[in-house]
Amino acid sequence: MIQERYKLWAENPYFDEETRAELSRLQDPKEIEDRFYTDLEFGTGGLRGILAAGRNRMNKYVVRKVTQGLADLIAEYGQRGRERGVVIAYDSRRFSPEFAREAALVLARNGIKAYLFESLRPTPELSFAVRHLHTLAGIVITASHNPKEYNGYKVYWEDGGQVPPEQANRILAKIQEREDWLGIEPLAEDEARRQKLLVMIGEEIDRAYLKKVQTLSIHPELNLKSGNKLKIIYTPLHGAGTMLVRKALAQAGFHSVFVVPEQEKPDSEFTTVPFPNPEIPSTFDLARSYALEQGADLILATDPDADRLGVAVRAGDGSYVQLTGNQAGVILMHYILGQKQALGTLPAKAAVIKTIASTDLADEVARSFKVKVENVLTGFKFIAEKVHEMEEEGWGQFQFGFEESYGYLAGTFVRDKDGIIAAVLLAEAALYYKINGGRTLLDVIEDIYTRFGYYIEDQKSFTLEGIEGKEQMAKIMHHLRSLEFREIGGIPVERIDDYEQRFGKRWETGEVSILTLPRSDVLRFSFRGGGFVMARPSGTEPKIKFYFSIKEEKREGLEETLQRVKEDILARVQEV
Known part of the structure; x- marks a missing residue:
């Protein structure tokens, strides 16, 4: 079977x-096997893979086939769906424009109208455009923050969120119904334009999106009056964020923005960074050098498709401290809820949503404002689905x-994480605290810790590729399930939640509850008093990920406790 597939691709003139x-x-039989033993997996709303020829790689033929699958589904919605x-x-x-055009013209071949952005745009604007149009x-053609060798393909549905499980299936x-690769041909571009099946879009969507972003400011007058007092260094990391982030900040009133020149223009090689990922501290090296030179208050960095935002804040000694995704999320949530409560604009049914991999500190902060917290599976699509559910059922x-x-969202006109919205709101929060009390975002998170307890988080990933990698991940998860942890690194485990088997169990009482979230291969061990360890194979990368969150009443000893917990879990993984 593998050889037949390989022979077809290597010889057929299609x-x-x-x-x-x-x-x-x-020449390598193992490489041939890996490229052809399976199709690149369509999961969590799309696919992502290494750029190369083959069924298990990312290339224009895989783009054609997936687009044809989407077209076949749209056909079930009749002429109205096509229109x-x-x-x-x-x-x-690499190849993002080409893959986008291939998708548009395969849709056109099927009589489906395709609106194609004239040049690169952030993923959150795509989510907005679905709703707007x-x-x-x-x-959206993107591999987010992955290395340059990757690209991907994400599908969104009519509410602007990533395609829900039912539609994805x-x-x-x-x-899967279509084994034949040879009959999928794009329509000629001039013919697609003539039939008005290919429509180019751009500036008009930008304007509509930016107008909506403007409505999210809580203190717009403060921004317009004093925005120049906040000095910002911004880097798009060679990606799609540069135009909209700058415009959004400028329209809000933030004009003291310096863009890192070496990283300003799109670059598929991401020449100045080993990985275009704002989670990695070294990604900030160039921006940090400019920030030190200019005495900036804040460094902002978006990933290649600008749905994630990284932040570094100037400390008292003049150095720059990078916030974790949890810290930035808690600061933003605290700012939004606190300011709305002070202004009397916090709704009675206010609700916030976070993933089960995110800090428990957010739950504590939200409850202090008497705001409902919803926890969902890892992946922003589940946050978007919960927003949709709130609107449909009216409970929040x-x-x-x-x-x-590093994914954040305010407002409901986008249904995915949005680095542009996050950049504006974090700049606003930084300005507000600077003007009112001379505090930085580091001071704010320290105040939150003082009130609710100190949290520290970390992650560890193992890359396990190919058939053997999938088998290894399954063995690790099976082994962890068999251990029934009562403590990890000396900290008592209060509860285990197994999202694959969909039950939760409290050790002290023996009480077992049914989990209502969708089935997912995830284990979460919650500590008594706060914090957790979580294990999950990634849905988009050949990795198994471990999440660690530790809580103590004081900062002293946090690092040591985290290290003990990590060593305990990773020793169990090594047993496999």
Whole structure:
């Protein structure tokens, strides 16, 4: 089977000469097996993979096939579904423009209208555009913060959120129904334009989106009056954020913004950073050098598709301290809820949403404002689904959502994490605290810790690729389930939640409860008094991830306790 697939791709003239030549040069049987033993997995709303020829790689033929699956689903919605169409955006990665155009023209071949952004745009603007244009679906070509060798394809549905499980399963079924790769051809571009099946969009969507972003400011007058007093260094990390982040900050009143020149322009090689990921401290090196030179208050960094935001804050000694995703999320949530409460604009049914991988500190802060907290599975699509549920059922009014991996959202006109919105609101919070009391965001998080307890978080990932990697991850999760932890690193475990088997158990009482979140291969061990350890195989990368969160009443000893907990868990993993 593998050899047949390989032979088809290496010899059939449907595949272009470059693809056939690349495959004919392959000598390693293991590499051939890995490229053809399976199809690149369509999961958590899309797919992501290494750029190369083959069924288990990211290339234009895989883009065509997935798009055809989406087109087959849209066909079930009849002519109205075809006319509503699909909006498509892309970032600065290798082949992103080409893949976006392939998708648009495959849709056109199926008589489906495609709205294609004229140049690269952030993922959150794509989410907005789906809602603004009332399309049935959206596509964004991006691999987010992954290394330059990767690209990906994410599907959004009509509410602007990543495609929900039911629709994702229907798309997957359509993809799997079609074994034949050879009949999927894009329509010629001039013909697609002539039939008005390809419509180019851009500036008009930018204006509408930025107008909505402007409505989220809590103290717009303060921003316009004093925004120049906050000095910001911004880097788009060679990605899609540069235009909209700058415009959004400027319209809010923040004009003292310096953009890192070496990282300002799109660059698919991400030349100045090893990984274009604002979670990694070294990503801030260039921006930090400019911040030191200029005495900036704040450094902001968006990832290539500008849905994530990293933040570093000037400390009292003049150095720059990077906030974790949890810290930035808690600061933003505290600012939004606190200011709205003070102004009398916090709704009675106010609600915030966070993922189960994010800090328990957020739950404590929200409860102090008498605001409902919803915890969802890891992945921003689940936050967007919960926002939609609130609106449909009327039980809550969404104020803020975040995940620990640098994703934040306020407002409901976007249904995914949004680095542009986060940049404006964090700048506003930094300005507010600077003007009112001369405090920094570091002072704010310290005040929160003093009141609720000190939290420290960390992560550890293992990359396990290919067939063997999947088997290894399954063995690790099975082993952890078999251990029934009563304590980890000397800290008592109060509760275990197994989201695969969908039960939760409290050790002290033996009480077992049914978990209502969707089934997912996740284990979460909650400590008595706060904090947790969580294990989950990633849905988008060949990795198994471990999340650590430790709480103490005082800062002293936090690092040592975290280290003990990590060593205990990782020793169990090594047993496998």
